Amino acid sequence: MTRNYLLSTALGLCIATPALAVEQADVLTTYADIAAANYDDARITAVALQSAVDALIADPSAEALQAAKTAWLAARVPYQQTEVFRFGNAIVDDWEGKVNAWPLDEGLIDYVDLSYGGATDENHFAALNVVASPAFTLSGTEVDASAITPELLAETLHEADGVESNVATGYHAIEFLLWGQDLNGHGAGAGSRPWTDYAAGEDCTGGNCDRRAAYLKAATDLLVSDLEWMAAQWVEGGDARAALSETDATGISAILTGMGSLSYGEQAGERMRLGLMLNDPEEEHDCFSDNTHNSHYYDGLGIQNVYLGEYIRVDGTLVTGPSLSDLVAETDAALDAEVQSKLATTMLALGRIKSTAEAGFAYDQMLERGNAGGEALIMGGVNGLIDQTRSFERVVAALGVDQIAFEGSDSLDAPEAVFK
Amino acid sequence: MKRLFCAIAIFLGAGAVSAQSLSDVTGAAIDAHILPRFERLATDAQQLANVAQDNCDAASPALRAAYGTAFDAWVGVSHLRFGPTEHDDRAFALAFWPDSRGVTPRSLLSLIADEDPIGLDADAYADVSIAARGFYALEFLLYDDAALAAGDAAYRCALVQTVTADIAALASAIDADWRGTYAADMRAPSQTGHYRTQEEAAQELFKAVSTGLEFLGDTRLGRPLGTFDRPRPTRAEVWRSGRSAHHVALSLAAIGELAQILAAGDAQVSDVVADGFARAQARVAQLDDPVFAGVTDPSGRFAIEVLKQSIDAIRATVRNDLGPKLGVVAGFNALDGD
DSSP: OHHHHHHHHHHHHTTTSOOOSSOHHHHHHHHHHHHHHHHHHHHHHHHHHHHHHHHHHHSOOHHHHHHHHHHHHHHHHHHHHHGGGTTTOHHHHHHHHHHHOOSOOGGGTSOOOGGGOSOOSSOTTTTOOGGGOSEEEETTEEEEOSSOOHHIIIIIITTGGGOTTOOOSSHHHHHHHHHOOOOOTTSSOOOOOOGGGGOOGGGOOSSOHHHHHHHHHHHHHHHHHHHHHHHHHHSTTOHHHHHHTSSHHHHHHHHHHHHHHIIIIIIIIIIIIHHHHHTOTTOSTTTTTTOHHHHHHHHHHHHHHHHHTEEEOTTSOEEEOSOHHHHHHHHOHHHHHHHHHHHHHHHHHHHHHHHHHHTTOOHHHHTSTTOHHHHHHHHHHHHHHHHHHHHHHHHHHHHTOOSOOOTTOHHHHOHHHHTO | OHHHHHHHHHHHHHHOOOHHHHHHHHHHHIIIIIHHHHHHHHHHHHHHHHHHHHOOOTTOHHHHHHHHHHHHHHHTTTTOOSGGGTGGGHHHHHOOOOOTTOHHHHHHHHHHHHTOGGGGOTTGGGGSOGGGSHHHHHHHHHHOHHHHHSSOHHHHHHHHHHHHHHHHHHHHHHHHHIIIIIHHHHHSOOTTSSOOSHHHHHHHHHHHHHHHHHIIIIIIIHHHHOOSSSOOGGGSTTTTTTOHHHHHHHHHHHHHHHHHHHHTTOHHHHHHHHHHHHHHHHHHHHHOOTTOGGGGSHHHHHHHHHHHHHHHHHHHHIIIIIHHHHTOOOOOOTTOOO
C-alpha cells in the first residue's frame, strides 16, 4: 500500500530519530483493554438490571419497581463511559443505535399523556402504542404483535418506517417503561409511572399490564444480549480489537476521532447546546428518569479515561497502561499539559451540573427559558467540550495522524487518497 | 511517533504553501468573501425588518420579496459557521433547521395560541426558543397554512415584526463582530489568540468549505432523498416557500467562491475545483424541480441523486487536492455525531 511505502521511505530519511519509550501499539492495547473492561461492566450491570426486572414482573410492588430503577441508574454509569468508543470504531457506531438510541417518540411503545399529541409529519407511528395493540399495519404490512418478543422489537419495531425516533429497544425504551413520561415540564420531578402498571388482574393500571411486562422483559433481555456481543468484540481476538490494530496510525486516529466527535458534534452540540437553545424540557438525554446530569458527566469521564489510559471498573479494579497522554507528552509536553488541563476543566463543569442536579435543581429545570443559572451551568460544560476539541485537533496535527477517521470515514475508505 | 511526524513533515513540505501565502489566502477570503457577504446580510435583514414594520400581512408581495432577498443573503453565508456566528447562538437563532422533531411549528403555534407577550417585544424575544426565531420560523409564519389560520391576526402580524426585527439584530451583531476584532484576529494569529498559527486560520476556512459541502449533500439534498423505498419530500428545506433547489444553487455558489479563493496560486487545484462546482451548478440548473418533489418518482429521483453525486465529487476534490495544497486537514465539525 502507498502509505506503507511512504512511511518506510520516511523512516529511512529520519533514521536519526532517537528510540522512543512509548510505542503506539502499547497505547492501542491499553485503549482496547479499557474498552473490554468498560463493556464488560456495562454487561454486568445490565444483568443486574435484568434480575431486578424479572423480580418486578414476578412479584410487582413499589419496592420492586424502585429496585429496577436503581439497577437501571447503576447500569448507566459504565455504559455512558463507553460512548467515547463509538465514533472512532465503525463496529460500535453501527451497533450503538440498538442500545442507546435517543430521542424517542415514546408513544410508539405505550400509553402517553394527551399533551403528547398523535402521529406527526415526521413520524406516522409516534403514537402507535404497541403495548395496547396486538395487531397493526406498518408501512402496508400487517404485523402480528400478539407475542412481544426480542425479535419483534429488534426486527420490526425498532426504527419502524425508517424513522429514527421510533426507538423500540435499548436503555431509553427501558427507562420509559420504568419511569413513564416526565409530565412536570420545567418543574421539579421525573416520570412517575405507578408500580401498578405491572400489577396483575384488577389492580392493573394503564391497561395491558401483562403486555407491558412482556415488553420490558424483551427489551431488557435484548440489552443484555447486545452488550454481551459488544463486550466479546473487545477481548483478545475480538473484531473491534483486531480492527484497531490493522495499522497503528488508524488506531490512534480512531481514539482521537471518538474523543473529538463525542465532545463536539454529539455532546456539546446535539445533547447540550441544542436543548438549551430550544428551551425544551424533553431535550435531555435521560428525560424520563431525570438522570441527564449523570449521562453527561460519565460521557465526559469516558473521554478523560481514554486520554489518560485509566479506567476504574465497577468493582473498583484499576485498568491502566501506556496512554495517548504519554505519547503526546513525548512529542510536545506543553500540548499534553494543555489537553489534561482542558479535560479537567470540562470535568469540573460537568461535575457542577451533576452536583447541582443532585441537590435538587434538575437538568430539565436548567433548560427553562430565561433561567440564567441553568444556562451558565450547561454552557460551562458546552464551552469546556468545545475548547478541548480544539486541543484534540492540535494533537492530530502534532502526532501527524493526518486525515482523521471522521464519522463516514472517508480517509479509511480511501487511504491511498491521503498520501497520493 | 516522531517517525510518522517526519513523514508528514516531508509530505507537507513538498506540497503545502508557505505561511506567507497562507496569510494572503486568509486575507483574501476575509476581504473578498466574508466581510462583503455579512455586510449584505445585515443590510438585507434590516430592509426586511423595515418592510415588515410597514406591512406585516403574510401575503404581502413586498414582505415576501424582502424575506426572499434576506434569506438569500443568509444562505450565502450559511457555510461560515465559526466565530461571530457562533457567539450567543446567533446562527442557530437565525437558522434552526433541520427540525426533525417539529419544534418550530409547536413553539410558534403555542406563542400564537397564548398570545404570549414576549412575541411583541423584539429585545426580549432573544430569550425565546431558537425554533421560534430566524428565517425558518419566519417561513412558517408567512407560508404555512396552519400558521396562517391560527389565533389572532393582529398578534400574528406583530409576531412577524418581532421575528424580523430579531433577525436584523442578529445579522447586525455578526457583521459588527467581524468588522470589530474577529477579522483582525484571524489575519494575525498569535499564541494567545483564537488562532495560534496561519495554519489554524486556514484550517478554519477549509473546514467551512468541507462542512458546508457536507451539509449541502447530506442534509439539504440527503433529507428529502431519504431512501429509494422511503423518499421524504416534506423534509426538503423551505419547501413551503418553494426555495429548496434555489438554496442548493446559492450555497454552491457561495462555497465555490470560497474554495476558489483557497485554491488561488495553484492552477491545477484551482481548475479541478472550478470544474467540480461548474458541473454541480449545471445540474441544479437543469433540474427544474424547485422543492425536490421528484424524489418520489424514479426519473426525478435519478436527477437529484446525480446532483448529489456531483457534490460528493467536489467533497473528494476538496479533501484530496485542496487540503494538501493548503497543508491542512478537516478537523472536527458540528455535524460529527449522529
